[in-house]
Each structure stands twice: as structure tokens, then as C-alpha cells.
Amino acid sequence: MAVLVQKYGGTSVGDAEKIRHVAERIAAAHRAGNSIAVVVSAMGDTTDRLIDLAQSISATPDPRELDLLLSTGELVSCTLVTMALREIGEQAVSMSGAQAGIRTDTAHGSASIVDFDAERVQQALDAGRIVIVAGFQGVTHEMDVTTLGRGGSDTTAVALAAALGAERCEVYTDVDGIYTADPRIVPDARKLEEIGYEEMLELASYGAKMHPRSIELAAWYNTPVLVASSARDVPGTLIHEIAPSGDGAPSGDGAPAGAGGPEEGAGMEVANKVRGVTYERGVARIPLRAVPARPGIAAAVFEPLAASNISVDTIVQNASAERLTDLSFTVDSSDLRAALQVTEGVAGAIGAEECVSHDNLGQVSIVGTGMQNAPGVAAVMFSALAEAGVNIEMITTSQIRITCVVDEAQVNDAVRTLHAAFELAEG
């Protein structure tokens, strides 16, 4: 009997009617002969409402207290889904994160799963029951409740699928799959039938709807993840290990990748290496110019930022003159003020010339596993943006991604330009 893990997001369980609909879907999958474990998020905007409630008491609620408070949202939805299943004659049982065996570290607010002993879930499945697990939460070894951060229910679902050795983890949400670009910006964006873990990881990091940690976890355990719509019965996108094909080398260990690789021209061959375009808004950039180049500069900048709990997105360092270097990094716009405060304190100490921030930025990225062996890809990207009049403030690359920081107002144009340039609508 195949074990399936299904995950339903907050909109999918937003009210009693939707919960009944979800129960019908789960029951259908169970009656089709599968062993089913389900992970649910909190109903609708419950988490936001609980945060508001906490902030009506304290502007900076204690993280441990906030976690216990927030964890109640998923307890409510998981018991309601269980009741709905029992109401239609299914043997269902709910489990909190603790009951399901999810142990985490003590990083309240964004805890990591350190152990998942799914024995109790497995026993219930073996007894023919459908198990509904509260997403987003776990417990420390002290039995303190933790939460896994926003989108943490995805992580719960993938970790549960891995712990159960499930055939597949199905993530049901309000979108019906992963697209080559955001369809709200690019009308002819195409839904992908499949995508590799690393590609999805880059897409997820830069705007798409799955929590990056859940993708890393799925890749680590090689658990296929299907992203599909909970409302409509249309095929979704399967995130799984995609075998390398043709001249595109895999990015895994031992692959003959590197700076070299076969030479290619631009055009169709280049386009085939790009899987999708993604973007982010609300980016702020802090450049530190003419910093004397000596060991420890980066640490002097980023350690106090980390200590202030400010998440730095991308970092670029460039020598600007002999023994001088330029250092730039981006943060979420909402963190800009705090980041500037920290950086200005450090700038003097490290001898940086100026510390001026650029706000109202965004970034666009192209993502694809084969990119690193196709040198033409970057050139196509930059010239397409230039032709569209989009100025590039900053460039960063990974093995399978090229990201340009651009003016926030030009993000949509940039996305549409790149989608067309790489012929993504054509598949």
C-alpha cells in the first residue's frame, strides 16, 4: 500500500466548507487504496491574527511564548479536518507536532527539525487510520513548543514524507503548480510538468510558494513533491530528481562541471537551460565603498547584523582599487533601517568611505540546472535587460541561477523581457 503525505495550506482550510472539501479529497485518496498522512496549516489568516493579538500585549513578544501561541492555529485546523473526516465515515486521528514525533532545536520562531520519530504516525497508518498532523510546529527536548517559521508546514510535510518513506508528498495550495514565471506578470507563463530540486530551490528562494527548507529536505531524502491546486483537479508540477540530458551536465557531486564545459551559442540551446524566471520586490541595498581590504572585514560587517537578527540576502564584494574593496549587500526593505543602524556603527571602524542605502529595489532571476555550462545564458540575460532599458544595480550568480538587482518599478518589465528572451512560453 502506497504511503502518501498530503499538505493543505491555510486558504485550503479557510472555513468549514473548505475543510469539508479537503476532507472529501483526503477520503478519496484513502479510498483509492493509499495510506494517507496529512499536514495542515492554520486556517486562513489565523497566524496573522494571533501575531496581532500578541502585539496588542507586547511590541516584542518573547519568542518562546509566541511559538506556543502560534502553534494553536494548526492545532485548531488539524482537529477540525479530523472531525470532518470522521463525519464522512473515515477513521482519522489528529496529532500535534509533539505527538507526531517532531523534535526541533530551540531556535524559537524558525526552529529546525533535528529528529522525526514517526513511529506513532506509522502505527496509526498501519491500523488503517488517516493521520492529520498540525504543521509548522515541533517540540524541543524540553517539550517546549517551537515553530518552523513561515511556510514551515511545507517542511513538516516533506519531513513526514521522508520519515515515513512515503511515495510522494503532495502539497495542495491555491496555485496549481510551478510556472515559468508569475502568471500575473507574464500572461503566457507556462506550468511546468516537472522541475528539479535545485531549480525549485532557487525558484522558492526568490518568490515562489514553497519553503526553501522543505525543498532542501526533499532533495536530501529524494522525496518527490507534487505541487497542485486543492480547488481544481488539474495536473500540478512534480518536483523530483531530473536525470541530466544531452550536453547539460548535472550539478551533483562528481559531475564534470566547472568553468569550462562545451561551448554553445545563444538562442534555442541557451533557452533550454533556463527553467523559469522569478523575482522579488521590497529589496534594499547597502553599499560600503572603498573599504581597506584586509582579513576580517566581512566578519566585522555581517556578525553584528546577524547578532541583530537581520537576514542578509545577497552579498557582492569587488576590489575597487589597490587595497580597497567595495562591499554590497541586500536586505529586505523592512529591515533596512535596522541594518543601516548596525552598518553605520561598523563603517567607521572598518574605514568605509560611505554608507548610503538604495531602497525600492527588486530582483529578477533566471533559474535552470544546465546554466552553468552554457556561457551564453548570462549574455542573453544582460543584453535583453539592456534592450528593455532596465538598469542593473548588482549581479549575483549561483550554479543554477543568475540574479540582477534592478529598480523595483522595472521588475515586471524585466520578468516579461526575460520570459520572452528565453522562450519559456514554448516549453
Add this chain to the structure above:
Amino acid sequence: MAVLVQKYGGTSVGDAEKIRHVAERIAAAHRAGNSIAVVVSAMGDTTDRLIDLAQSISATPDPRELDLLLSTGELVSCTLVTMALREIGEQAVSMSGAQAGIRTDTAHGSASIVDFDAERVQQALDAGRIVIVAGFQGVTHEMDVTTLGRGGSDTTAVALAAALGAERCEVYTDVDGIYTADPRIVPDARKLEEIGYEEMLELASYGAKMHPRSIELAAWYNTPVLVASSARDVPGTLIHEIAPSGDGAPSGDGAPAGAGGPEEGAGMEVANKVRGVTYERGVARIPLRAVPARPGIAAAVFEPLAASNISVDTIVQNASAERLTDLSFTVDSSDLRAALQVTEGVAGAIGAEECVSHDNLGQVSIVGTGMQNAPGVAAVMFSALAEAGVNIEMITTSQIRITCVVDEAQVNDAVRTLHAAFELAEG
């Protein structure tokens, strides 16, 4: 350093402002040099709202699922009170029932505490922290969350006080103490400075605001309980062991109680034995007439009622003729239909003549430890009711209580009549 346990009810933590007020009170008690553990109920009507939510999914929600759902209400309030305390500079920490060490049996919906290992609470108190415990909940040995039934937070508080060997359990609520009668009915009802456990138990069973199990527990561990107002700073009522005085014999083990005892007249001496008048509405009575008297009749009636989870309040059996007996019992009005269904099924089998229910009843009780040795008390009660034109449908007595079932419309009159007859306003 004295250990105090405080308990705040749902109205006391009904919104952010009230929570801040409660935090101030707790902090004041802590700053006064006490070691403080606090138990809180769910905010305002949270529990009712969660029940409505469950019933929008299922008319008969699974008890285990309902318990996990309902337990979230107290998690929310206990984390918010903790945040409010931290906000005003107190070291506070919240604990769920499970974290506080409350183990219960598996009777979901009305579980009993079987073990309370308060070590974690004690450690936190020893470290100078204020501990806020979610009331109303515990866990089974399987780590399934249970609830202790309505009013179960009182039980949590008293059990915590007992487990910690606390000096006192302070129950803060929207009333400021225990009165000789409901002040809404009897304007000159008097607040009692103190009351014995058994007396309070009878008062609590018949309408007053503390959960009977919590009083039993307090009596068992001899834990003094102060019932007082969370809004106003006025003296409350102390529920504790009251030494027997004068000719009134104590009701405890080994006391020279019994059918005999010193003879007394009615009047002032009789009045002094009565501590208060209490009442209940919404009572229904089911009489089974002319049942052939043979062993096993009562079991044949009450076992199926228990199996249907119908709580029977009082039972009266009276021989009506040779080998025939009349059996009457009362249930909550809301259970009447279900109870009748069960009883009608049984009535034929046991040969009962008729099975007609009387709805729209209430009951009035007088309560006092010394009553069993004051034969005049019952006579004063019955004649006072007769003079007031109140018809008595049924009478039951315990060692320290006499209860009359009367017409629901006459409950207020009966309470006022008895309060005056026993001169309770005068103290």
C-alpha cells in the same frame, strides 16, 4: 518564601486591557515577596466559539479531537498573560498542561488528574520566575491532550497548589466571594468571610461558581482557597477547614455525628447551622411509578443512562405499595429528551407503570455543616416554603444539605424565603 497559586477566569482575561490588569496584579503579588504560579482560563467566550466551530463541522465531534481543539483556548491566554508580565519586567514563563506535568486519565471532555509532577513548575519558581499554566487541560500517558470539563481550570489551580504545597490557592473571578445566596435574587445576601470545604462543595454543586472537583481536591489536600474579585480590591471568601464550634459536630471521620445528637429548637440556633441558600434552574424530573420492587431495578434504569452519557443529578426511591416502588430522578433539562428515550426503552422491561416527565423545574437547597445535628432545620425549611406557597415536588438530603425540587418559576421566591427564614443576612 510563600508559594501562592492564583487562578484567573475567562472574564478576567477577556481582552488585552484585562490581561494587562491581571499581569499587574500578579506582578504586585510577586513583588510583595511571594513565589507565584498562575492558572488561567481561556479568554472570554473562546471555549464556546471553539465548540461552535467544531459543531459547524460535526454535530457530534470526536471527544479526543474536541479536547485538543478546546485546549488551544487556554494556551492562547496563558501565553498572552506571560507576554504581558514580561512586558512589565517580570521573568515569566508559560506552560501547557503537559509541560506543567498534569497527567490525566483518558476520559476526554471530563478527564480526572491522576498525577501531577510539578517539578518543572517548581524549578521555574525556584529560579525566581512566575509560571503561567494553561488551565483546564492535561495529557494522558499517551500524550493525548485531555480537558477536565467545564470549570476545570479551578481543578488545575487547586491541584497545582496541592502539588506545590502552596500556602493558598487564590481564585479570582467576576464575583468577589461566596454569598449566603445569589445577590441578584436576594438583595441583602451577605458575603461569607469563610466557609468549610464540605459546605462549599454543596454550594458549588448547586449553582455557585467553583468546580466541585476542585473543592474536593482542596479538602483532600487541606489547601485553603480564597475566592475573590479580579476587578475590585475587596476581601473575598476563604474556603478552608473550619474547626467545629459549640454543639455543632463536625462531619469528618470519627466525629460523633449520627441520627442522634443534641436536641435543639428551631429559631436562632437552627439558623446558625445554615451557611447559605443555593439554587439551580433547568431541572427536569423523570418519575417511574409502581415499579415492581426487586434487586437490580436501579441498575436497569441507570446503567443505560450512564452508557448514553446522561448525567443524573438526584435520585429518590420510595416504596409506594407492597412490592411496588416509585423511583424518581432529575436530569438537566437539556438532557431530558435523551434521558426519556433511554428510560422509555427500559420502563417496559422493568414493568414501570408510567414514564411521564416534569420539565421546567428548579431546586433550592440550604447548606451548612452543623445541620445534621439540628433536626429543626428541615422543619423550618418546609414550613417557610409552604407559607410562601411554594410546592415541593421532591426532597433529597445529604449530611449538610437539604434540597427541594420546585417549580422553576418559584425558584426566586423560594431562595428569598429561605434566606429570610434562616436569618442569613444577619451573619
